[in-house]
Structure formats: structure tokens, C-alpha cells
Amino acid sequence: MEGVSIFAHARLDCKSDGIYTPTMPDAVLPVLYSFRRCPYAIRARLALQASSVAHELREVVLKNKPAHMLALSPKGTVPVLWVPSNLPAQGGQVIDQSLDIMLWALRQRDPNQWLPGSLADLQRSLEKIAVNDGLFKTHLDRYKYPNRFGLVNGLKDRDLASVLLLVLDAELQQQKFLSGPHWGLTDAALAPFVRQFAHVDRPWFNTQNWPALKHWMGNFETSPDFAKVMEKSQNEEKTGLSYSPN
């Protein structure tokens, strides 16, 4: 599995690169900058949780991103995983693509065998994830936020996205999970996006003829793993505020 090109992460030593500033909080664990409802961040949290890699979760306010997060990853999207350089194993990394964070976490530990067992299976998984992150996400955004795209409504995009969901349903009629006989990388990478699609108009989603997909989605939404990654952080709970040190 080593050497797969998609797993290209930046190596960054904050201190020696001079990016480090005294305002940056020290960390004794890898830090995940996250936004609770973001489907990309949800998939990253699912994989980190599955791997049991200890980490610190920092929930951010998207309108007021922490300076430290932006220094690590100026493109300003969540999730961002920072593995500080003082950590013994694999220190000094910034990983700012959700799929790369999933792969990083599962390569540390993968007790439930979420990673595909062969390079060919990994390739197939990455292809499905690419369709989700590309075409499906494009239609999802236009369906959910038609005004942003100058559309009267998102129904055309809903129907185009549905074609892709019917493909998933057909697959789930053949095998229990998108990853095969057990839940894995492909399921965790796609489920938060399918859930977002379902939430745009739940009554409509529920009346569609994709029984296996609805079953798969229902199991995901009611799973303890999903509940755990959606828990509000203590800081958010107490103050209503997310992590924002600057």
C-alpha cells in the first residue's frame, strides 16, 4: 500500500521554517482542526476514531479560522491534521485533504481493516471516492444551495446526483457495504455526503426506490461511531463557541 500517489502530504516543520509564532499553542498530540457538520471533516474524524490514534480535536468557526490553522494550511479548508514536529513518530506533517487524513490514520492503525486489502481494491475505492468528491459533490452543492449558483431550484441537480446514488444502491444490493462484506474506507468516505444529500429533503429521499441505500444510510446514522464523531466538543457545549485562539 506504500507509495500510492494520492497520499501526498506536505512535510512542514513549523519551527525551522520560521512559520512558528509564540501565539501557536503547543501540542502533545496530533491536532485535527475540524468543523462538526462538514462532511469532509466527518470522514476524517470517522477514520481517526476507527484507528484509535490519540489526537486533539479543535472545532473551528469557519468565519473566524484560527491563525495557526491558516499558517499550517493557507487554503483555509477543514479538516487539517497537524502532527507537531516534537512528536516522535511521523512528526512535522500537515495533512489538509480529508482523504489523506483518513489514509494517514488508517495506516497508523487499522484494527477493523477499513483499508482495502489489495492495491487493485484500493484503486477501486479511490475511484468511487473521486466520483463522490467530484461529480456527486458538484450536484449536491447545486441541489442544496441553488441560489448560490443562480438556479431557480436544484431539482435538475438532485436528479443528476440521484443517478449516482442508484449506482450505489445497485452495488449495495450485491454486497452489504460499499467496501465489500464489512464497513470500510469507501463507506466512511461517502456516507457523510450521502447523508447531506438526504437531509436536503428527507421526505423525498425516503420515498425513492433505493432500498439498499436507505438501509445503509439508516445504519450509518444510527451507529454509535457516527454519534461519537458528531458529539459537541466540551468547549462548544459550554460556551457555544468553537476553538478560535486568535
Ligand SMILES: N[C@@H](CCC(=O)N[C@@H](CS)C(=O)NCC(=O)O)C(=O)O
Ligand atoms: N478537498 C478538501 C475540501 C474540504 C472543504 O471544502 N471543507 C469545507 C467545509 S465542508 C471548508 O473548509 N470550506 C472553507 C470555508 O467554508 O471557509 C478536503 O477533502 O479536505
